Amino acid sequence: MFLEQLNLQHFRNYIQEEIKFTNNKIILLGDNAQGKSNILESVELLSTLKSHRSTKDLELVYKDRFFGQIKATVQTKYADYDLSITIPTKGKKELKINQEKVKRNFDFLGLINTVLFSSLDIDLVRGAPEYRRNWVDNLLIQLEPIYYQLIKNYYHILKQRNALLKQIKKMGINTAEHLQQDLRAIELELWDKKLAEAGSRISRRRARVLNKIEPLAKFWHNQISNKTEKLIIRYAPNIYSENDSPESVQNAIKAEIEQKKTAEINLGNTLVGPHRDEIEFIINSDIARNYGSQGQQRTLVLALKLAELQLIEQIVGEPPLLLLDDVMAELDLNRQRQLLDSLGDRFQTIITTTHLNYFETNLLNQAQIIKVQGGK
Numbered sequence: 302m303f304l305e306q307l308n309l310q311h312f313r314n315y316i317q318e319e320i321k322f323t324n325n326k327i328i329l330l331g332d333n334a335q336g337k338s339n340i341l342e343s344v345e346l347l348s349t350l351k352s353h354r355s356t357k358d359l360e361l362v363y364k365d366r367f368f369g370q371i372k373a374t375v376q377t378k379y380a381d382y383d384l385s386i387t388i389p390t391k392g393k394k395e396l397k398i399n400q401e402k403v404k405r406n407f408d409f410l411g412l413i414n415t416v417l418f419s420s421l422d423i424d425l426v427r428g429a430p431e432y433r434r435n436w437v438d439n440l441l442i443q444l445e446p447i448y449y450q451l452i453k454n455y456y457h458i459l460k461q462r463n464a465l466l467k468q469i470k471k472m473g474i475n476t477a478e479h480l481q482q483d484l485r486a487i488e489l490e491l492w493d494k495k496l497a498e499a500g501s502r503i504s505r506r507r508a509r510v511l512n513k514i515e516p517l518a519k520f521w522h523n524q525i526s527n528k529t530e531k532l533i534i535r536y537a538p539n540i541y542s543e544n545d546s547p548e549s550v551q552n553a554i555k556a557e558i559e560q561k562k563t564a565e566i567n568l569g570n571t572l573v574g575p576h577r578d579e580i581e582f583i584i585n586s587d588i589a590r591n592y593g594s595q596g597q598q599r600t601l602v603l604a605l606k607l608a609e610l611q612l613i614e615q616i617v618g619e620p621p622l623l624l625l626d627d628v629m630a631e632l633d634l635n636r637q638r639q640l641l642d643s644l645g646d647r648f649q650t651i652i653t654t655t656h657l658n659y660f661e662t663n664l665l666n667q668a669q670i671i672k673v674q675g676g677k
């Protein structure tokens with residue numbers, strides 16, 4: 302996959318800018334706060350309709366303007382596409398593929414595949430479970446675009462169910478038995494069923510993709526850590542299912558809900574389901590989040606990113622774009638070389654940096670170097 306051109310209008314600190322990419326390796330060079338990461342963020346949005354830095358569309362639009370726009374031309378193995386996202390400060394994004402409006406967001410996904418690796422990614426290992434859930438979800442959105450809809454649907458159900466639980470709590474009901482005498486028990490049971498159905502779709506996909514990525518991550522981890530450490534990736538949903546059939550997972554969620562219903566009523570919050578999943582990275586039988594050294598944690602993140610690249614390439618059938626945001630400064634020479642050597646020439650790679658002296662002459666000779674200054 303090759304990104305040919307990017308047009309940014311009223312996006313972040315860009316008023317109007319056209320960027321043409323001519324090489325496989327691109328270096329965005331500039332001082333802090335000039336707009337390097339903003340370029341990567343625009344590509345991330347084209348790929349996942351999400352930004353890892355912001356959940357508010359308002360922040361993506363140039364200050365005091367009403368809408369921003371990202372346009373791109375991309376060549377893929379299957380076809381070339383002109384893509385555009387118009388982001389209003391209020392309301393829904395408008396998506397177009399080859400000038401035609403796209404009705405369902407997930408039809409827009411999967412056309413540009415990316416792996417983003419930024420200095421913030423250490424949170425994948427060190428941060429709260431939410432970072433790891435987002436990581437798997439973003440991967441799934443690219444591999445199975447319908448997942449975007451499934452996640453949205455699940456969170457909608459969750460919101461409704463939580464609202465009902467709060468209402469029940471407000472009525473002074475504080476045990477599952479007490480609730481049985483109220484009509485709302487039936488209403489809650491309907492939401493339980495919906496939650497279990499939607500939740501099982503998420504859980505099963507997460508489990509499957511983690512199974513696929515684990516051997517790849519193990520391989521890369523082995524390469525980088527000089528074969529001294531053993532990595533395990535464990536999906537830890539807080540339910541027990543006998544097997545991974547939809548029925549079994551649904552029943553497991555329902556059973557756990559029954560167990561926790563009194564607690565849920567008291568908290569006014571749903572305690573069971575994939576929004577509470579944990580994904581554990583275990584190195585030599587210790588959880589990397591709690592026990593890993595900084596170096597071990599960085600090695601692990603690098604291995605996960607390389608595994609991501611490989612998995613997307615295997616499933617989609619062509620290499621995704623690689624977006625490296627400020628990571629060179631973070632990696633020691635050995636890990637840098639590992640990363641660049643493992644990439645070879647297959648992946649079009651956009652790298653942001655404040656200095657060129659992080660890079661070897663070999664890379665500098667091949668790369669297109671774009672200077673970024675004040676949104677230009």
Ligand code: ATP
Pocket residue numbers: 312313314315331332333334335336337338339340359360361362363364627653655
């Ligand atoms: P660093 O090297 O520090 O990571 P960078 O070049 O990657 O810097 P970016 O994060 O791309 O910097 O851009 C940050 C700049 O964009 C900041 O100056 C910020 O004020 C500006 N900016 C962010 N959002 C908007 C917006 N909505 N409107 C105008 N400017 C914005």
Ligand code: MG
Pocket residue numbers: 337338339626627653
């Ligand atoms: Mg930056």
